[in-house]
Amino acid sequence: MPARRRRKGMALVAEPARTTTRLVTTRQRVVVVGGGFGGLEAVKALRRLPVDVTLIDRNNYHLFQPLTYQVSTAALSPDDIAEPLRAIFRGDRNVRVLMGEVDQLDLERRLVTLRPGIDGLEEETVPYDTLVVATGSSYSYFGHDEWRPLALEVKTLDSALRVRSRILAAFESAELAEDEDARSRWLTFMVVGAGPTGVEMAGQIAELARDTLPGDFRAIDPSAGRVLLVEAAGRILPAFPEALSERARRALDDLGVTSLAGHTVIDVDPQSVQVRRPDGESERIACRTVVWAAGVEASPLARVLAEASASEVDRAGRVTVEPDLTLPGRPEVLAIGDMARLRGGALPGLAPVARQQGRYAGRLIGDRLAKRPTPPFRYRDRGNLATIGRARAVADLHRLRLTGFPAWAIWLVVHLVYLVGFENRAVVLVRWAYNFFTHGRGGRLITHT
Amino acid sequence: MPARRRRKGMALVAEPARTTTRLVTTRQRVVVVGGGFGGLEAVKALRRLPVDVTLIDRNNYHLFQPLTYQVSTAALSPDDIAEPLRAIFRGDRNVRVLMGEVDQLDLERRLVTLRPGIDGLEEETVPYDTLVVATGSSYSYFGHDEWRPLALEVKTLDSALRVRSRILAAFESAELAEDEDARSRWLTFMVVGAGPTGVEMAGQIAELARDTLPGDFRAIDPSAGRVLLVEAAGRILPAFPEALSERARRALDDLGVTSLAGHTVIDVDPQSVQVRRPDGESERIACRTVVWAAGVEASPLARVLAEASASEVDRAGRVTVEPDLTLPGRPEVLAIGDMARLRGGALPGLAPVARQQGRYAGRLIGDRLAKRPTPPFRYRDRGNLATIGRARAVADLHRLRLTGFPAWAIWLVVHLVYLVGFENRAVVLVRWAYNFFTHGRGGRLITHT
Numbered sequence: 001m002p003a004r005r006r007r008k009g010m011a012l013v014a015e016p017a018r019t020t021t022r023l024v025t026t027r028q029r030v031v032v033v034g035g036g037f038g039g040l041e042a043v044k045a046l047r048r049l050p051v052d053v054t055l056i057d058r059n060n061y062h063l064f065q066p067l068t069y070q071v072s073t074a075a076l077s078p079d080d081i082a083e084p085l086r087a088i089f090r091g092d093r094n095v096r097v098l099m100g101e102v103d104q105l106d107l108e109r110r111l112v113t114l115r116p117g118i119d120g121l122e123e124e125t126v127p128y129d130t131l132v133v134a135t136g137s138s139y140s141y142f143g144h145d146e147w148r149p150l151a152l153e154v155k156t157l158d159s160a161l162r163v164r165s166r167i168l169a170a171f172e173s174a175e176l177a178e179d180e181d182a183r184s185r186w187l188t189f190m191v192v193g194a195g196p197t198g199v200e201m202a203g204q205i206a207e208l209a210r211d212t213l214p215g216d217f218r219a220i221d222p223s224a225g226r227v228l229l230v231e232a233a234g235r236i237l238p239a240f241p242e243a244l245s246e247r248a249r250r251a252l253d254d255l256g257v258t259s260l261a262g263h264t265v266i267d268v269d270p271q272s273v274q275v276r277r278p279d280g281e282s283e284r285i286a287c288r289t290v291v292w293a294a295g296v297e298a299s300p301l302a303r304v305l306a307e308a309s310a311s312e313v314d315r316a317g318r319v320t321v322e323p324d325l326t327l328p329g330r331p332e333v334l335a336i337g338d339m340a341r342l343r344g345g346a347l348p349g350l351a352p353v354a355r356q357q358g359r360y361a362g363r364l365i366g367d368r369l370a371k372r373p374t375p376p377f378r379y380r381d382r383g384n385l386a387t388i389g390r391a392r393a394v395a396d397l398h399r400l401r402l403t404g405f406p407a408w409a410i411w412l413v414v415h416l417v418y419l420v421g422f423e424n425r426a427v428v429l430v431r432w433a434y435n436f437f438t439h440g441r442g443g444r445l446i447t448h449t
Numbered sequence: 450m451p452a453r454r455r456r457k458g459m460a461l462v463a464e465p466a467r468t469t470t471r472l473v474t475t476r477q478r479v480v481v482v483g484g485g486f487g488g489l490e491a492v493k494a495l496r497r498l499p500v501d502v503t504l505i506d507r508n509n510y511h512l513f514q515p516l517t518y519q520v521s522t523a524a525l526s527p528d529d530i531a532e533p534l535r536a537i538f539r540g541d542r543n544v545r546v547l548m549g550e551v552d553q554l555d556l557e558r559r560l561v562t563l564r565p566g567i568d569g570l571e572e573e574t575v576p577y578d579t580l581v582v583a584t585g586s587s588y589s590y591f592g593h594d595e596w597r598p599l600a601l602e603v604k605t606l607d608s609a610l611r612v613r614s615r616i617l618a619a620f621e622s623a624e625l626a627e628d629e630d631a632r633s634r635w636l637t638f639m640v641v642g643a644g645p646t647g648v649e650m651a652g653q654i655a656e657l658a659r660d661t662l663p664g665d666f667r668a669i670d671p672s673a674g675r676v677l678l679v680e681a682a683g684r685i686l687p688a689f690p691e692a693l694s695e696r697a698r699r700a701l702d703d704l705g706v707t708s709l710a711g712h713t714v715i716d717v718d719p720q721s722v723q724v725r726r727p728d729g730e731s732e733r734i735a736c737r738t739v740v741w742a743a744g745v746e747a748s749p750l751a752r753v754l755a756e757a758s759a760s761e762v763d764r765a766g767r768v769t770v771e772p773d774l775t776l777p778g779r780p781e782v783l784a785i786g787d788m789a790r791l792r793g794g795a796l797p798g799l800a801p802v803a804r805q806q807g808r809y810a811g812r813l814i815g816d817r818l819a820k821r822p823t824p825p826f827r828y829r830d831r832g833n834l835a836t837i838g839r840a841r842a843v844a845d846l847h848r849l850r851l852t853g854f855p856a857w858a859i860w861l862v863v864h865l866v867y868l869v870g871f872e873n874r875a876v877v878l879v880r881w882a883y884n885f886f887t888h889g890r891g892g893r894l895i896t897h898t
Contacts, residue, residue: 016759060895090664172566173570196725218545349793423879423891426878434875442872444509444510445533
């Protein structure tokens with residue numbers, strides 16, 4: 001049976017001519033689902049091994065998610081922070097890339113079902129010997145999914161462009177508004193969740209309003225816009241040391257951002273948001289633009305994996321994995337990144353965790369081929385960065401805590417280094433330099449309303 | 450009556466605080482509809498005059514249309530070739546920008562009706578003393594509007610991104626195709642219309658397939674893709690001298706583009722295009738991707754203008770204007786650019802014509818204020834450029850005809866100079882340099898399927 005399965009699912013091998021020949025391969029087939037940080041690093045670790053790798057993603061590109069908020073605030077362009085997966089692996093003949101959704105997994109028969117992302121193409125089943133699932137997470141509305149269509153997110157390129165258009169359109173609407181009330185509603189922006197993304201987003205909206213847009217309008221003063229940053233925890237950036245949280249709060253305050261720590265969102269409608277204040281009283285805040293950057297909800301595949309194995313999901317929907325990132329009782333299936341929870345100690349949902357787990361997955365598969373044991377996964381925490389705006393950031397490097405320009409410089413270098421693609425790096429550097437010196441933001445285009 | 454109208458429509462004047470005060474102005478109110486090349490130059494000429502200018506566009510940006518085809522072939526990013534209108538005129542306090550559609554004009558009462566581009570905002574009427582209409586043109590399907598949804602266009606940013614996604618998705622589909630027939634259908638691309646845009650588009654698809662994509666796929670060879678360029682006239686680039694047409698044809702041939710001059714499209718369906726060959730026989734060509742770059746159809750406002758004046762429209766729907774670009778019997782209304790036809794001699798639908806007419810409109814209005822006469826509009830034809838691909842172009846500078854690298858260098862400099870915005874120029878230069886040296890195209894993202 002395994003032999004027959006193997007023959008059915010042999011890798012496609014390219015020939016110089018136009019025809020395709022399906023060859024029988026006896027190499028191990030590894031399927032990686034998800035081309036985010038985890039999946040990308042896994043495939044990079046696997047490409048030098050004698051295995052056939054299939055990387056499946058719903059998009060044809062890897063998105064450098066930590067900078068999507070800059071697309072939503074018109075500082076960067078979608079093309080700058082995404083790189084085609086095929087381009088990344090073009091030189092690796094043992095890696096093939098397929099574009100499609102995966103929502104069915106057959107762990108019994110070791111099959112992944114792929115729904116192609118293009119209309120009119122048929123479903124395809126892809127067999128595996130080893131499966132790495134790295135499909136990430138989305139924001140959580142804490143049981144209030146009815147708020148999802150009212151709020152904006154900076155998760156995908158498409159949603160980031162929608163945020164951009166909505167923020168810019170809010171200023172346009174304010175310019176045309178009939179009365180002071182409507183105008184102030186359009187000029188109030190709320191960001192929910194004060195982790196690094198929320199803090200960065202709030203800072204960028206404030207800079208857009210204060211530094212970029214003044215002069216553009218005739219009836220309104222964009223810098224009179226209000227930016228509110230709502231956080232349920234007692235302080236913003238709760239994962240950072242308290243002193244850095246406070247520095248970040250002050251830096252945001254300088255930019256005109258009001259931090260509302262200890263506030264919980266209890267209702268969202270198209271015209272306002274209701275929050276519960278730390279004193280227990282509730283307050284309704286009139287605002288037309290809400291950006292959601294709170295909570296984490298693992299990809300639905302986490303539950304599929306848990307149900308097909310002896311594992312379980314936690315409150316955030318993450319599947320519990322063994323210390324070697326495999327599913328309990330399914331050593332041939334690994335789950336990594338935001339969608340997985342290490343048995344014995346959850347790790348934060350950060351890019352470095354996903355990247356290190358991706359590399360570990362590749363190493364584990366290589367060790368198994370070489371019949372070497374692999375020590376359990378260990379996360380090497382190199383620190384935490386959050387930027388607030390131009391020359392304003394906080395960096396927690398454990399032994400070293402930085403704020404202001406030095407932290408911002410580190411943030412900048414780290415993001416440029418990790419960004420994929422030479423063209424992307426060069427273009428981002430040009431845009432950042434332009435923005436630094438002129439406060440200009442070339443991407444102020446309303447395209448997704 | 451005119452005084453009352455004037456009071457109703459006074460300009461909005463900004464104050465440093467949040468409130469808006471509507472002030473009475475006795476300055477002449479000029480409304481410019483359309484922020485393309487014509488409208489932009491008109492406002493630039495008007496901003497130094499003692500008039501109040503309102504610029505209305507359906508988008509919040511000026512699009513540098515001659516490079517949209519590079520967005521559709523992943524060489525440039527949407528943000529690179531568009532500049533916010535508000536940013537262009539931020540320093541000109543007598544210019545206000547409104548975002549919205551105009552489809553009603555009341556020439557009798559001198560009112561423009563604006564439908565805001567943002568949901569939930571109410572219609573607004575904007576009064577004028579002088580009106581400049583510059584709403585351009587779209588492609589013409591020669592009475593076959595049923596082909597429009599089947600074909601792709603590179604006119605707007607949104608349509609350019611759709612072309613990009615569809616071209617890239619065609620390669621993805623070919624990679625997954627079940628049989629040779631389906632594969633070849635996905636790998637055949639047809640461009641209809643061999644003016645500069647069609648030629649540039651065909652050349653870029655060929656370069657994408659031959660130079661950028663090989664190595665990216667495993668089951669197909671992208672360079673085996675076919676690009677067909679269909680032109681009803683007897684040769685491609687019919688507006689160029691015959692020798693340059695022939696040089697362009699040969700350059701396209703080198704890139705693998707098949708030029709089908711003297712061919713007319715007689716039917717389009719989702720799987721194929723039927724053409725009539727020069728010998729009178731018809732042929733059905735299997736192809737899934739058709740890019741339309743043929744014919745010109747003036748903006749519907751041209752007909753509105755003709756019907757409200759003593760003017761008429763020509764076969765392309767353009768309104769006939771006097772030698773000073775005004776409507777017959779309506780000296781306070783000007784129509785410029787692609788949507789207008791000069792009485793006594795039509796001009797080509799090119800950016801330089803629109804730009805010169807925009808400047809002329811500004812000059813005419815200034816002369817009237819100064820009670821100076823203005824000589825009739827005269828087009829200064831500085832020549833014609835078309836690029837075919839990397840270091841391949843043709844330039845007809847009348848006294849000088851260039852091909853190859855020199856023509857391409859001129860094309861490149863001219864486009865960089867006319868592109869609006871310093872950041873755009875810097876980024877486009879980086880992307881072109883990167884593409885020139887590596888054949889890379891960073892924008893290979895499927896985002897609009």
